[in-house]
Amino acid sequence: MYQWISLISLWAIPVMIAFILVYGWSKSVPVYETFVEGARGGLTTTIRILPHLIAMMVAVTMFRESGALDWLLSFLAPLLTFLHIPKEIVPLALLRPITGTGSLAIATDMIAQYGPDSFLGRLAATMQGSTDTTLYVLTVYFGAVGIRNSAYALRVGLWSDLAGVIFSLVIVSYVFS
Amino acid sequence: MLNVIWLALIVISIVVAAVNGRIEAVNQAAFEGAKTGVTVCFGLLSVLAFWMGMMRIAEKAGLLEGLARLLSPIISRLFPDVPKGHPAMGYILSNMSANLLGLGNAATPMGLKAMEELQKLNPDKKNATPAMCTLLAINTASITLIPTTMIAIRMQYGSANPVEIVGTTLLASFGATIVALGLDRWHRYRYHRKSG
Numbered sequence: 001m002y003q004w005i006s007l008i009s010l011w012a013i014p015v016m017i018a019f020i021l022v023y024g025w026s027k028s029v030p031v032y033e034t035f036v037e038g039a040r041g042g043l044t045t046t047i048r049i050l051p052h053l054i055a056m057m058v059a060v061t062m063f064r065e066s067g068a069l070d071w072l073l074s075f076l077a078p079l080l081t082f083l084h085i086p087k088e089i090v091p092l093a094l095l096r097p098i099t100g101t102g103s104l105a106i107a108t109d110m111i112a113q114y115g116p117d118s119f120l121g122r123l124a125a126t127m128q129g130s131t132d133t134t135l136y137v138l139t140v141y142f143g144a145v146g147i148r149n150s151a152y153a154l155r156v157g158l159w160s161d162l163a164g165v166i167f168s169l170v171i172v173s174y175v176f177s
Numbered sequence: 178m179l180n181v182i183w184l185a186l187i188v189i190s191i192v193v194a195a196v197n198g199r200i201e202a203v204n205q206a207a208f209e210g211a212k213t214g215v216t217v218c219f220g221l222l223s224v225l226a227f228w229m230g231m232m233r234i235a236e237k238a239g240l241l242e243g244l245a246r247l248l249s250p251i252i253s254r255l256f257p258d259v260p261k262g263h264p265a266m267g268y269i270l271s272n273m274s275a276n277l278l279g280l281g282n283a284a285t286p287m288g289l290k291a292m293e294e295l296q297k298l299n300p301d302k303k304n305a306t307p308a309m310c311t312l313l314a315i316n317t318a319s320i321t322l323i324p325t326t327m328i329a330i331r332m333q334y335g336s337a338n339p340v341e342i343v344g345t346t347l348l349a350s351f352g353a354t355i356v357a358l359g360l361d362r363w364h365r366y367r368y369h370r371k372s373g
Contacts, residue, residue, distance in 0.1 A: 001262070008212075010205070014321070017229075019205035020231050020234050020235045020238070020240065021234065021241060022224070023235075024234040024235070024237065024238040024240075025240050027237075027238040028237075029234055029237045029238050031234055034186075034233050034234045034237050035231065035233065035234055036359050037228065037230075037233055038229045038230035038232060038233025038234065038310070039226040039227065039229060039230035039233075040226075041229050041233070042222070042225035042226035042227070042228070042229035042286065043222065043226055043232065044216055045225055045268075046221055046222040046225055046226070046291055049218060049221070050181065050215065050218045050371035052215070053214040053215075053217055053218050054210075054211045054214035054215065054218075055214070056182065056183070056214070057210040057211065057213040057214035058187070058206075058207050059183050059186035059187050059190070059210070059211035060186065060210060060259045060308040061207070061209050061213065062186065062187055062190035062191070062194075062203050062206045062207055063187075063189065063190045063208040064206070065190075065194075065199070065202045065203055065209075066189075066190035066191070066193045066194035066197065066202065066203045066206070067193055067194065067197045067198055067199055067207070068189050068190050068193040068194075071193060074199045075266075089231030097248060097317075104326070108330050108332070109329060111330055111331065111334050111345075112334055113187055115334070116191070116330075116334045116335065116336035117332040117336050117337055117338070118338070121331075121334075121336075122341075122342055122345070123247060124325070125330070125342045125346070126327075126342050126345045126346050126349055127326040127349070128217065128326075128327055128349075129321055129324030129326075129327045129342065129346035129349075129350070130318045130321060130324075130349035130350035130353060131315065131318075131349075131350070131353060132318065133317075134317040135182075135365045137313060137316050137317050138313060138317075139289075140221075140289070141288060141289065141292050141309075141316070142292075142305065142309075144289050144292060144293070145292050145293055145295075145296040146296075146302060146303070147296070147302075147303065147304065147305045147309065148303040149303055149304040149305060150305050150306070150310075151253070151304065151305040151306075151307070151309075151310050151364075152207075152310055152361075152364040152366070153305055153309065153310040153313040153314070154182075154359055155309065155359045155360075155364070156313070156314045156317075156361050156364060157313060157314065157317035157318075157357070158240060158329070159316065159356065159357075159360055160317060160318040160353045160354070160357035160360065161317065161355045162357050163318075163351070163352060163356035163357070164188075164318065164349055164352070164353035167349040167353060168349040169269075169347070171348050171349050172345050175345055175364060176345075
């Protein structure tokens with residue numbers, strides 16, 4: 001099973017690249033010029049995203065470094081004990097929608113600390129894998145096209161992140177207990 | 178809402194830092210955060226430029242149109258406001274498939290192209306349309322078939338069975354996606370009722 005998965009992830013991209021290029025060539029698309037033209041689009045997009053990313057990263061880093069995140073955690077502690085939610089997982093659950101690299105760092109840290117095959121290690125991996133960085137996705141996608149009012153997208157994203165967290169807890173407890 | 182969250186994060190941080198006596202740390206954090214923003218952006222730059230180059234070829238060759246036509250019955254149900262055969266459909270589809278395969282960094286450029294196409298259909302360029310919200314709902318919930326990064330990390334730390342979390346991840350992300358699409362439907366319904 002694992003061999004198959006690593007084989008697929010190894011070959012997926014090269015095969016895709018070759019296929020797109022050869023197919024484009026067969027349709028007499030000037031592949032080199034077209035690639036450069038598209039890549040230039042990538043450049044302008046990145047520059048449009050940059051200010052949004054800076055704004056978000058500043059707020060998140062300040063929130064973590066000020067100790068506000070720790071306060072929030074200790075404030076939530078009684079509720080967590082009541083719900084039988086291990087408090088070790090809360091920083092991951094809270095940071096997951098805000099920062100992908102930050103939560104990846106926490107998940108990796110948990111796996112290193114408790115072991116990949118412990119309950120917490122499996123829970124961290126499942127949670128990290130099944131949710132996404134809503135705030136980042138929103139910032140990047142809407143920032144790129146200049147949308148100011150995100151309508152209900154943020155609300156839907158955050159609720160589905162919460163759903164992902166709850167599902168991870170329930171499913172991992174059920175499958176690996 | 179992003180306005181409020183951003184403001185709250187920063188103001189709360191400063192107040193808490195003042196109480197904790199960590200003003201110095203928060204001072205540094207502001208610029209550290211800005212730097213991270215730039216670093217992340219540069220990381221994105223290479224990947225975005227590369228995939229957008231590839232996608233432009235795919236687009237010119239008619240690959241995206243073909244793909245969109247093939248799977249339009251499914252996507253047009255999710256995106257009823259997007260005309261059939263519109264290039265946005267092709268990008269949405271490639272974005273979804275890259276997400277499924279856990280190719281996060283290939284998914285973003287395609288999602289961005291999809292967003293650009295949806296923006297062309299948007300009568301009011303500052304406000305998000307329901308189609309845009311659905312695209313984000315799919316992306317933030319992200320059904321993941323193969324959580325590549327997590328498998329790699331579990332391997333690195335000597336797990337006896339690194340892929341055993343594939344099933345739990347699939348189930349959890351499937352559940353989250355159902356919730357996201359359900360909420361999206363509900364909000365879309367209210368949105369259309371409000372705007373007539």
